[in-house]
Amino acid sequence: MARDLTPPPEVLCADLSKTFAGGTRAVQPIDLTFQAGQTTALVGPSGCGKSTLLRMVAGLESPSAGTVRIAGAPPLATRRQAGLSMAFQDPALLPWRSVRGNINLALKLARRRAEPSEIDQLISLVGLDGFADTRPAELSGGMRQRAAIARALATHPGLLLLDEPFGAVDELTRQQLSQDLPRIWEARGTTTILVTHSVSEAVLLSDRVIVLSPRPAEIVDDIAIDLPRPRTRDAARSDHVIALTDRVFAALSKGMADGAAFLAAQ
Amino acid sequence: MTQTALDTAMAPTINRRGRAAVGPVLGLLAVLAGWEIAARVLTDAFVLAAPSEVLHYLVANWQLMTRALGVTLGNAAAGFVIGNLAAIWLAGIALVWPRSEGVITGLALLVFCLPLVATGPILRVLFGPGPGPQITLAAFAVYYTTLIPLLIGLRAAPESWFDLVRSYGRGRISTLVHVRSMAALPYLFAGLQIAAPAAFLGAMVGEFTGAERGMGVLTIRAIRALDVEMTWGLATVATAVSVLVYLAIGTLARRVLLDDPPVILATPAPTGRRYQDGWIDICLVLFLALGSWAGSIWLFDLNPFFAKGPQDVFDALFLATDAAATRGTIGMALMESAIFLIPGYFAGLVTGALLAMLLTLVPAIVGTAMPLAIALRSVPIVTTAPLVVLLIGRGALGTIVLVAIMVFFPTFVACLQGLRQAPAQVMSVFDSYAAGPLTCLLRVRIPAMLPAFFAAARMAVPASVLAVTVVEWLATGSGIGSLMALSASLSDYDVLWASVVLVAALSAFGYGLVGAVERRVLAIYAPEQLA
Ligand SMILES: Nc1ncnc2c1ncn2[C@@H]1O[C@H](COP(=O)(O)OP(=O)(O)OP(=O)(O)O)[C@@H](O)[C@H]1O
Ligand SMILES: [Mg+2]
Numbered sequence: 062m063a064r065d066l067t068p069p070p071e072v073l074c075a076d077l078s079k080t081f082a083g084g085t086r087a088v089q090p091i092d093l094t095f096q097a098g099q100t101t102a103l104v105g106p107s108g109c110g111k112s113t114l115l116r117m118v119a120g121l122e123s124p125s126a127g128t129v130r131i132a133g134a135p136p137l138a139t140r141r142q143a144g145l146s147m148a149f150q151d152p153a154l155l156p157w158r159s160v161r162g163n164i165n166l167a168l169k170l171a172r173r174r175a176e177p178s179e180i181d182q183l184i185s186l187v188g189l190d191g192f193a194d195t196r197p198a199e200l201s202g203g204m205r206q207r208a209a210i211a212r213a214l215a216t217h218p219g220l221l222l223l224d225e226p227f228g229a230v231d232e233l234t235r236q237q238l239s240q241d242l243p244r245i246w247e248a249r250g251t252t253t254i255l256v257t258h259s260v261s262e263a264v265l266l267s268d269r270v271i272v273l274s275p276r277p278a279e280i281v282d283d284i285a286i287d288l289p290r291p292r293t294r295d296a297a298r299s300d301h302v303i304a305l306t307d308r309v310f311a312a313l314s315k316g317m318a319d320g321a322a323f324l325a326a327q
Numbered sequence: 328m329t330q331t332a333l334d335t336a337m338a339p340t341i342n343r344r345g346r347a348a349v350g351p352v353l354g355l356l357a358v359l360a361g362w363e364i365a366a367r368v369l370t371d372a373f374v375l376a377a378p379s380e381v382l383h384y385l386v387a388n389w390q391l392m393t394r395a396l397g398v399t400l401g402n403a404a405a406g407f408v409i410g411n412l413a414a415i416w417l418a419g420i421a422l423v424w425p426r427s428e429g430v431i432t433g434l435a436l437l438v439f440c441l442p443l444v445a446t447g448p449i450l451r452v453l454f455g456p457g458p459g460p461q462i463t464l465a466a467f468a469v470y471y472t473t474l475i476p477l478l479i480g481l482r483a484a485p486e487s488w489f490d491l492v493r494s495y496g497r498g499r500i501s502t503l504v505h506v507r508s509m510a511a512l513p514y515l516f517a518g519l520q521i522a523a524p525a526a527f528l529g530a531m532v533g534e535f536t537g538a539e540r541g542m543g544v545l546t547i548r549a550i551r552a553l554d555v556e557m558t559w560g561l562a563t564v565a566t567a568v569s570v571l572v573y574l575a576i577g578t579l580a581r582r583v584l585l586d587d588p589p590v591i592l593a594t595p596a597p598t599g600r601r602y603q604d605g606w607i608d609i610c611l612v613l614f615l616a617l618g619s620w621a622g623s624i625w626l627f628d629l630n631p632f633f634a635k636g637p638q639d640v641f642d643a644l645f646l647a648t649d650a651a652a653t654r655g656t657i658g659m660a661l662m663e664s665a666i667f668l669i670p671g672y673f674a675g676l677v678t679g680a681l682l683a684m685l686l687t688l689v690p691a692i693v694g695t696a697m698p699l700a701i702a703l704r705s706v707p708i709v710t711t712a713p714l715v716v717l718l719i720g721r722g723a724l725g726t727i728v729l730v731a732i733m734v735f736f737p738t739f740v741a742c743l744q745g746l747r748q749a750p751a752q753v754m755s756v757f758d759s760y761a762a763g764p765l766t767c768l769l770r771v772r773i774p775a776m777l778p779a780f781f782a783a784a785r786m787a788v789p790a791s792v793l794a795v796t797v798v799e800w801l802a803t804g805s806g807i808g809s810l811m812a813l814s815a816s817l818s819d820y821d822v823l824w825a826s827v828v829l830v831a832a833l834s835a836f837g838y839g840l841v842g843a844v845e846r847r848v849l850a851i852y853a854p855e856q857l858a
Contacts, residue, residue, distance in 0.1 A: 121490050140496030153487035157509050166505060170495035216495070316628045 070132030077127035100261035105273030143171030147215035183317035282312035406465020429608035440834035447536035448815035462535030469522035470527030480514025516580035643821035664806035673854035675734025682743035745779030781845035785790035
């Protein structure tokens with residue numbers, strides 16, 4: 062694939078927190094650094110504040126306190142240079158544009174160019190061969206999500222934010238995607254932040270897993286995934302992977318238990 | 328009328344054009360047959376011309392008719408373009424400067440509530456001879472019905488689409504070009520479709536006020552001469568033209584748009600408003616309305632004998648020696664009109680809603696009734712006012728029936744569409760418990776219908792005022808419509824201006840009152856509409 066237009070940035074969250082206008086506290090003050098070129102997975106129970114955290118990193122949600130720095134600059138600067146792409150939890154495809162049309166729009170917004178053949182390659186990579194000129198209404202939920210992933214990759218972002226990108230995709234396609242897609246962002250050296258509900262996916266895809274507590278989100282555990290790449294499905298059965306997976310599960314349940322105790326104490 | 332929709336209900340017509348077209352055609356034939364028979368029965372009463380006679384008249388006078396139609400269509404088209412451009416422009420301002428939206432819609436509503444019966448003669452004096460008043464009234468008749476859908480449409484996109492644009496570092500202009508404009512297109516079409524017949528109606532009412540040529544002029548002449556065939560012929564042409572324009576825009580919309588056009592429901596609620604903003608806006612609207620009224624009289628240096636400012640109207644109503652008499656005359660006329668308007672308004676609302684509900688219990692009929700009702704909704708009811716009066720007489724019943732008809736069609740269509748808006752998933756849940764149609768109607772469909780019903784009820788307020796004033800003016804000779812016409816011809820401009828102000832204020836107040844009830848009810852049944 063083509064040149065990467067922006068080098069992968071380091072993302073720094075300092076003392077970052079969010080309380081919504083209604084008083085809902087979604088994110089506790091968090092200090093977190095996402096290393097340049099690494100893939101970091103965020104896992105945590107539903108409604109804990111993962112999407113909020115991701116949106117604050119992109120600068121789409123303003124933090125109640127604290128700062129986000131992408132390569133030392135505020136998120137807006139990165140967005141202006143089209144240095145980041147986000148795949149939203151809801152695919153956010155424009156209904157009046159085909160899959161290709163949606164990808165082209167992203168390129169236009171990002172002021173980037175891409176060869177049609179490269180777009181075809183991307184569409185085929187996410188398994189949408191033959192659907193390039195189909196409108197979203199005629200795609201299934203999972204197909205729409207895959208189109209949104211292709212769109213996010215098309216602009217060669219230095220920072221890739223994926224909010225449950227495989228949420229509505231079947232297990233087999235999911236495995237396929239989680240083998241194919243990391244190749245792209247590894248080859249490009251993209252800094253990737255991945256929100257997922259699947260613990261095994263988090264372990265297999267990332268260099269580091271951050272486990273969040275129930276709302277308001279706090280870091281319960283920060284686990285380095287020191288597995289060699291490329292990761293195959295066979296590797297997933299190794300004892301080391303199982304041990305890592307167990308650790309993530311343990312952290313999740315600990316977070317839940319603490320949360321319950323916290324609520325009971327209130 | 329806001330809940331326009333180019334019609335989800337027309338969907339069957341799109342899918343199975345051949346078969347579905349049979350229903351409306353049969354319906355039309357039945358109407359024509361009934362009309363012909365009634366006319367033959369009533370032949371001595373000189374009230375009803377049979378379709379055959381109307382056709383004969385139209386063929387015999389086709390040159391006269393086409394010339395008049397050409398003039399009126401030209402005026403209507405000019406007003407249509409001007410009014411819609413104004414609407415787009417106003418929506419643009421509201422978008423760029425969201426805080427102004429409440430004031431813009433408020434002022435727009437006030438102008439929309441001006442009684443055409445009185446603004447017509449006033450515009451006639453201002454413009455002198457020529458097409459000025461016709462075009463202005465046509466523009467007045469359309470801009471509001473376009474503005475409101477457009478305001479909704481420009482915001483009718485999920486938040487994530489805006490986030491997408493922002494995530495590439497782009498701002499409002501990109502949002503407007505790539506998201507808002509496209510998302511608003513169906514709403515714009517929905518507005519334009521309602522606007523087209525409204526423009527025709529506006530132009531005709533403008534011609535009532537002493538134009539030289541056009542359908543409106545002929546209508547006045549036909550009524551004065553008690554020429555039954557001509558009256559029916561003109562109403563038929565006006566109806567046919569309105570239905571055709573309505574259908575033409577609908578067809579165009581279906582070609583341009585992907586999806587079924589939307590059903591437009593609640594009024595747009597600007598985001599981030601506080602409670603007191605509403606009151607501040609109302610005060611601003613009043614201030615700006617009074618200011619521009621006084622300002623334009625001063626700016627154009629209008630003849631004080633004719634052009635009365637806010638101060639003059641206040642004097643006439645409260646300070647002048649005959650103030651009590653003036654108040655009495657106007658109050659009396661308003662009462663007379665209210666006696667017709669209020670029963671007609673509620674009768675139209677209730678029959679519209681009830682019939683729509685009844686029809687959903689017999690879905691087979693909806694396919695036939697729906698296209699017919701949609702077509703009839705575009706009929707310029709007011710131009711048929713002379714007919715109704717001819718048929719039912721100049722008494723109370725005639726006026727009440729006309730108001731009811733004016734309210735009935737938009738309500739009926741809105742409610743049918745609303746009833747179909749019932750969320751499919753919820754209906755599936757009810758189906759899975761084998762709930763009967765009545766249970767579904769009560770528990771799911773009626774709550775789903777409420778927003779559309781209230782939108783129709785709100786828009787029906789100015790519409791029923793228009794109906795009652797036109798009938799009073801053209802036919803019955805009582806009430807505020809007649810008073811305004813009379814004072815215009817007697818050059819009693821104090822009374823004329825005061826009546827205009829009171830009617831507009833009362834219409835806007837009625838609209839607001841329905842809106843308040845609407846918010847109460849929707850807060851319980853459809854809170855998402857208020858978000
Ligand atoms: N715009 C908003 N206004 C008020 N509260 C909000 C808003 N967005 C999110 N919240 C609240 O913040 C909390 C966290 O929401 P968030 O979407 O970040 O959760 P999440 O971790 O992404 O959940 P999921 O895994 O289900 O997607 C929730 O309790 C939610 O109710
Ligand atoms: Mg989320």
